[in-house]
Amino acid sequence: MTEAAARYVRPYGDTTGDGMVQMSFTLPVPHGPRADGAALRLAAKMGLDPAMVVHSHPIGGEFTFFVVYGSVTHLVDLAEVEVVEREFPLLSPAEVNAEVKRLLRRKLVVVGACIGTDAHTVGIDAILNIKGFAGEKGLEYYRELRVINLGAQVTVPELVRRARAEKADAVLVSQVVTQRDAHLLNTREMAAAFREAMGERRPLLVAGGPRFDPRMAEELGVDRVFGRGTTPGEVASYLVHALARRGEVC
Amino acid sequence: MSLLGLDPELVAKARRLAARAAAPVIDLARAHTTVSVERATLRLAGITGADTAHRAGDVPWVNRVVDTVREHCGLEHGAALPVFHALAEHNLGSLTELAEATAAGQVRYRLPTGRDRTRAARTARTAIARGIRTLDRNRTQRDRLIAKLGDPPQRPWIYLIVATGDIDEDVVQAGNAARAGADVIAVIRSTGQSLLDYVPEGATHHGFAGTYATQENFRIMRAALDEVSREVGRYVRLTNYASGLCMPEIAVLAGLQRLDMMLNDSMYGILFRDINPVRTFVDQRFSRQVHARAGIIINTGEDNYLTTADAVEAAHTVTVSQLLNEHFAHEAGLADWQLGLGHAFEINPDIPDSFRLELAHALLARELFPDAPLKWMPPTKHMTGNVFRGYLLDGFFNLAGALTGQGILLVGMMTEAVVTPFLSDRDLALENVRYVLGAAGNLREDFRPAPDGLIVKRAHQVLGEAVDLLERIVDRGLLRAIAEGTFGLMRRPEDGGKGADGVVAKADGYCNPAIDLLEAES
Numbered sequence: 046m047t048e049a050a051a052r053y054v055r056p057y058g059d060t061t062g063d064g065m066v067q068m069s070f071t072l073p074v075p076h077g078p079r080a081d082g083a084a085l086r087l088a089a090k091m092g093l094d095p096a097m098v099v100h101s102h103p104i105g106g107e108f109t110f111f112v113v114y115g116s117v118t119h120l121v122d123l124a125e126v127e128v129v130e131r132e133f134p135l136l137s138p139a140e141v142n143a144e145v146k147r148l149l150r151r152k153l154v155v156v157g158a159c160i161g162t163d164a165h166t167v168g169i170d171a172i173l174n175i176k177g178f179a180g181e182k183g184l185e186y187y188r189e190l191r192v193i194n195l196g197a198q199v200t201v202p203e204l205v206r207r208a209r210a211e212k213a214d215a216v217l218v219s220q221v222v223t224q225r226d227a228h229l230l231n232t233r234e235m236a237a238a239f240r241e242a243m244g245e246r247r248p249l250l251v252a253g254g255p256r257f258d259p260r261m262a263e264e265l266g267v268d269r270v271f272g273r274g275t276t277p278g279e280v281a282s283y284l285v286h287a288l289a290r291r292g293e294v295c
Numbered sequence: 296m297s298l299l300g301l302d303p304e305l306v307a308k309a310r311r312l313a314a315r316a317a318a319p320v321i322d323l324a325r326a327h328t329t330v331s332v333e334r335a336t337l338r339l340a341g342i343t344g345a346d347t348a349h350r351a352g353d354v355p356w357v358n359r360v361v362d363t364v365r366e367h368c369g370l371e372h373g374a375a376l377p378v379f380h381a382l383a384e385h386n387l388g389s390l391t392e393l394a395e396a397t398a399a400g401q402v403r404y405r406l407p408t409g410r411d412r413t414r415a416a417r418t419a420r421t422a423i424a425r426g427i428r429t430l431d432r433n434r435t436q437r438d439r440l441i442a443k444l445g446d447p448p449q450r451p452w453i454y455l456i457v458a459t460g461d462i463d464e465d466v467v468q469a470g471n472a473a474r475a476g477a478d479v480i481a482v483i484r485s486t487g488q489s490l491l492d493y494v495p496e497g498a499t500h501h502g503f504a505g506t507y508a509t510q511e512n513f514r515i516m517r518a519a520l521d522e523v524s525r526e527v528g529r530y531v532r533l534t535n536y537a538s539g540l541c542m543p544e545i546a547v548l549a550g551l552q553r554l555d556m557m558l559n560d561s562m563y564g565i566l567f568r569d570i571n572p573v574r575t576f577v578d579q580r581f582s583r584q585v586h587a588r589a590g591i592i593i594n595t596g597e598d599n600y601l602t603t604a605d606a607v608e609a610a611h612t613v614t615v616s617q618l619l620n621e622h623f624a625h626e627a628g629l630a631d632w633q634l635g636l637g638h639a640f641e642i643n644p645d646i647p648d649s650f651r652l653e654l655a656h657a658l659l660a661r662e663l664f665p666d667a668p669l670k671w672m673p674p675t676k677h678m679t680g681n682v683f684r685g686y687l688l689d690g691f692f693n694l695a696g697a698l699t700g701q702g703i704l705l706v707g708m709m710t711e712a713v714v715t716p717f718l719s720d721r722d723l724a725l726e727n728v729r730y731v732l733g734a735a736g737n738l739r740e741d742f743r744p745a746p747d748g749l750i751v752k753r754a755h756q757v758l759g760e761a762v763d764l765l766e767r768i769v770d771r772g773l774l775r776a777i778a779e780g781t782f783g784l785m786r787r788p789e790d791g792g793k794g795a796d797g798v799v800a801k802a803d804g805y806c807n808p809a810i811d812l813l814e815a816e817s
Contacts, residue, residue, distance in 0.1 A: 071719045105471045110719045161487075170603055196569055198490055227503060273680070 053120045064116040066093070071110050076103035084111040092118045129259040133286035135278060138187050144285040145189035148292060149214075153284065155184055156208045156248075157217040158195035161231035168219030168254050169194065172277050181276045190281070201231075201238045208239070208248055215249040215284050220257070228254055229265065236266030249287050251280065298744055299662050299754045305762060306663060312765035313618035316773045321626055323573060324580040328805065330492070330797040331574075332581045333361050333374040335543035336809040338551075339426030340375075340419065342390040343510070345496040346398050356394035357544075358493045363397050367404035371802035375419040375809075380407035383414060390422075420808035426551070427588065427812055433553035434590035437530075440521070444530045447478040451671060451696050451704035453728055454534070458483035458715060460502035462512045466519040471718070473523045473531045475725045479556060479703065481534035482516055484508050489539025489568050490793060494548065504715065508535050508545055513552035532556055534594070537582045538564055540574070540794045546582035550589030556635065556703075557586060560596035561623045562616065566782055567599055571792035572774055583627030584813040593629065594703070595620040598639030598672035600782055606641040606676075610656050611760035612782050613638050617660060618765070619773075621667070628813070631666035635703050639672035640692040648749060650691055655753035657699040658744070663758075671696045673707025685709035686727065693731035698742050704728065 058065025072087070074080040081098045088096035093115030100112040136144065145153045157169045173194045174183045185192045193211055195204065208216050218235060220228035232252045239247040252262075253271035262270045269283055334357045342360065345353040364374045378393065381402050387393050396402050407415045447453070455477035457468040462482075469480045485502030488495075498515060499507040506512060517533050524531045532555035537546040542564070549557050561579050564570035586593055597613040597620075604612065617636045624634050638660050642649045660669055673692045678685045689707035696704045706724045708716045716724075744750040768776045780786035 069719065071717065104718055104722045105474060108718060110722060174603070198487065198568065 052123050054123060055120055056117060058116075064118070065114065066117055067112065067114050069110065069112045071104060071108050073107060074109055075107060076101060076109040080109040081111075084109075084113060088113050088115055094118050127260075131279070133283050136282045136285060138182065138278070138281070141187055141281045141285050142189040144289070145187075148285070148289055152189055152191040153215070153288065154191045154193070154211055154213045155215050155217060155284070156193045156195065156204070156211055156213040157184075157219070158199035158204050159197045159220065160199050160201060160204060160218050160235055161220070161227060168221055169196075169217065172217065172219070172253065172275070172280050181278045183277045184281055186277075187281055190284075201235050204235065205238050205242050209243070213248040214288060215251060217251045217253065217280070220252065220254040228252075228256060229261075232265045232267060240266065249284065249291070251283070253280075297662055298742070299658055299751050300746065301659075301662055301755070301758060305758060309614075309618055309663075309758065309762050309765060310622070312762065312769055313615075313622045316765060316768045316776075317619055317622045317626070320576050320773050321580070321623070324576045326801055327573060327577045328370060328373060328799050328801055328807070329543075329574055329577045329794075330361055330365070330370065330799075331541050331543045331578050332807075333364075333370055334358065334541075335547045335581060335585070336373070336375060336423065336807055337361065337378065337390065338544055338547045339809050340378075340390060340422035341426060342394065344391055344394075346394070349398070353496055355493050355496055356391060356398075359398050360390070360394050363402070364404045365799075368406050370799045371805065372406050373801075373805050373807045375423070376407055376412060376415045376806050377404040378415075379419040379422070380405070380411055380415040383411075383418065416806055416808065419806075420812070423808045424812060426547070427809070430550040430585070430589040433550065434588075437553055437555065437590060440524065441530045444524050444528060447529055449732060451701045451732075452478040452532070452668075453725070454479040454481060454670075454703050454705045455721065455725070456481045456483050456705070456716075458502075458505040460485065460504070460506055461500040462498050462506055462515055463500065465506055466516060468718070468721075469516065469520060470523050472721060472725070473520065473527055475722060476729055477531070477706070477725065478529065479532040479534055480516070480520060481556075481558075481705075482506050482508075482512070484536050489536075489564065489570075492540045492794065492797065494541050494544050508548075510548045510552060513548055513554055517553050532592075534558065537586070537593075538596075539568060540564075540570060540578075540797070542575075542578040543581040543585065546585040546589075546591075549591060550585055554591060556592040556594055557582075558596065559583065559586060559593040560637070561620050562777065562782060563596035563599060565777060565787050565792065567596075569787065569792045571795035571798065572777060572787060572789050574792070574794040574798050577798060579623065580627055581810065583624055583629055584810070586633065587628035587630070588813055590633070592633045592635050592668060593624065594635040594670045595637045597637040598641070598670075599637075601639050601641035602676050606639070606643070606656075607646070607652060610652075610757045611764055613656070614659065614663070614757055614761035615764050615768070616782060617664065618761070621664065631664070632668065634664065634667040635670040636660065636664055636667050637670045637672060640674050640688075640695060640707075641672075641676050644674075644677055644688055650695070651749050652753055653691075653695050654699060654744070655750040656757060657695050657701065658750065659754040659757055661699050661701070662754075668702025670703045670705065671701035672705050673711070675707075675711050678707075678709075678711040678713075680713050682709040682713070685711065686723070689724065690727055690731055693728050694735060697732050697735040698739055700739055 055064040056066050084098050096115030099114050104110050157173045173192050184190050250267040251269050252267050255273040257270045257272050259270045259272050337357050342357045345355045347353050361374050364377050382393050455472045457465045459465050483505040485505040485507045495507045495509050498511045520531045520533050534556040537557040537559045564575045565572045597616045600612050640653050642652050674688050686709040708720050710720045774789045778788045
């Protein structure tokens with residue numbers, strides 16, 4: 046393979062460079078030739094050429110569902126792809142415990158909550174509960190971490206109060222519900238509340254959830270944002286890394 | 296006929312233990328009232344509407360009245376006596392007028408005595424009895440519609456959720472879902488409603504991840520489904536949520552608007568919404584008495600345990616909760632046909648024999664509660680965003696439902712955990728259900744798990760673990776077991792949680808004609 050081929054990529058169907066993709070969607074058009082025609086036009090505008098409607102069926106009298114296959118005309122230049130690379134080394138639970146001992150000479154206190162009206166604790170529980178996620182144990186499993194999970198629908202003032210009372214080193218919030226950007230509004234509100242209440246002495250603020258973009262940390266006023274698929278081990282490793290860096294600064 | 300060969304003596308023991316575990320909690324529920332029970336009582340007596348002039352936004356009249364009664368003379372004797380005494384004293388025609396006068400600061404509530412008391416109790420009873428007659432009329436009307444239009448042709452009934460936030464949009468989606476085969480439509484509530492200590496008023500168009508439960512929204516959706524029912528030739532049922540801080544009031548509103556099923560779990564609010572345990576048990580009992588009277592099928596929430604705890608390790612906690620829910624339900628007057636006891640297909644699909652384990656758990660529930668329309672919940676925890684794998688998982692879930700005779704099957708969405716379902720997701724999901732139920736047909740009659748096979752052994756093991764856990768709960772007390780995180784791994788102390796300040800110990804001479812009338816029946 047040439048270097049150019051590695052830098053510019055197209056989707057792979059069954060042959061290199063065929064550009065084949067599949068997609069499905071619904072149009073508010075009654076089922077029939079006209080609907081199929083509309084689907085093909087949409088596909089063409091999306092850069093599928095040629096495109097095939099391989100399946101369509103009516104949903105009620107007014108909608109049609111399509112499955113479309115086609116070759117995209119687009120190329121992706123891998124040199125232009127921007128991602129947040131993990132800025133910290135991944136540690137095992139034993140290494141995390143040892144680092145906490147060395148850095149703090151006490152337990153690291155983590156307060157977690159789902160804030161706002163969000164009642165979905167799956168995210169925060171996956172990270173905190175000993176049960177864990179993706180085969181990794183949650184932060185409760187780490188001997189040198191003290192974890193206080195406040196659960197769902199915690200108000201921001203309550204979170205600040207508890208974080209203070211527990212002398213939290215880090216505050217973790219998870220947000221699953223994202224309608225009308227509730228997750229972003231809530232996270233900004235939380236960051237502002239901590240800034241106002243504690244200034245520079247505020248704990249590390251970490252937000253997470255399936256609809257968060259890790260590049261948004263600064264904009265949201267938090268230290269780190271974790272997106273879909275984050276494991277407890279990544280969060281624990283980050284906490285140690287961030288606290289070590291804080292130690293160097295102070 | 297029994298496929299698992301459960302020991303009847305062990306099953307009877309499990310029920311006895313559940314009754315013993317529940318007894319102190321029932322006593323507690325009888326000894327207390329809550330702001331929401333008192334509001335529900337006044338709603339039965341006919342109070343409606345909201346104070347639109349209040350600075351905090353629309354405050355339901357019933358909240359104004361009950362809060363003021365509490366401030367003036369406390370709620371330990373119930374709201375009915377002070378309210379109906381004030382109505383007579385001020386010579387007002389309706390509770391709404393009384394509420395307006397209350398908001399204007401013109402009413403001083405007090406506990407009547409002697410003949411005043413007798414008179415207030417009588418007029419309260421008459422007004423509340425009128426509300427209960429509406430529940431009865433709606434129940435008769437439902438029976439009539441079912442007789443005319445018919446029940447779904449198959450079991451399980453196909454249960455589908457709509458949740459747009461806008462009741463008008465919900466009506467469109469619900470109609471489409473019913474035409475595509477849904478037998479039960481659930482309008483999921485707006486996130487956060489469970490923690491509101493009032494029921495919003497009117498038609499609503501802006502919910503978060505769901506639509507507010509209001510009396511008007513209930514009415515709009517039921518009317519729309521009545522129309523669709525006639526069109527599709529079967530009675531399409533409507534579900535909402537009698538849970539959260541306003542559980543008793545929502546139960547009343549559901550009865551008044553002929554809803555057919557309500558999510559209603561004895562411990563869900565405590566565990567997953569951090570609502571005070573005493574508040575929950577008091578509200579629970581009243582709401583179930585209302586459901587019993589209104590002929591509503593309740594759906595319990597055991598599926599939720601498995602989303603937080605491991606579905607294999609915690610399988611027996613589901614059984615324990617089902618037994619407790621059954622006992623609390625019977626005590627409140629619900630019949631077996633009204634018990635949509637919950638459970639779910641949440642075992643990690645990567646573990647070996649996961650499908651056989653699911654069958655074991657599903658069959659155990661089926662045989663423990665032969666006359667209950669079990670509510671079978673689809674996978675959510677192991678839906679990863681790989682919609683293709685999710686679609687397959689939902690197919691296996693549907694097959695398990697068909698094979699083990701579940702009563703109500705909640706349709707799984709392949710886009711679970713990704714987006715709120717697209718129109719097409721619902722359509723594809725229903726196609727999945729139709730295919731599996733059609734292809735499997737009456738496969739259930741051929742399904743005979745080997746007597747010494749994994750399925751039978753696993754079911755026996757789970758029942759055994761459930762009995763052990765019930766014994767520990769009886770020893771320690773149910774409230775302490777909850778505080779220690781026995782269910783769903785949530786630790787909820789008795790004095791913690793939201794809504795605790797709305798609990799009031801009843802005084803001698805507490806008067807609530809609604810409870811008297813509901814209990815007289817059961």
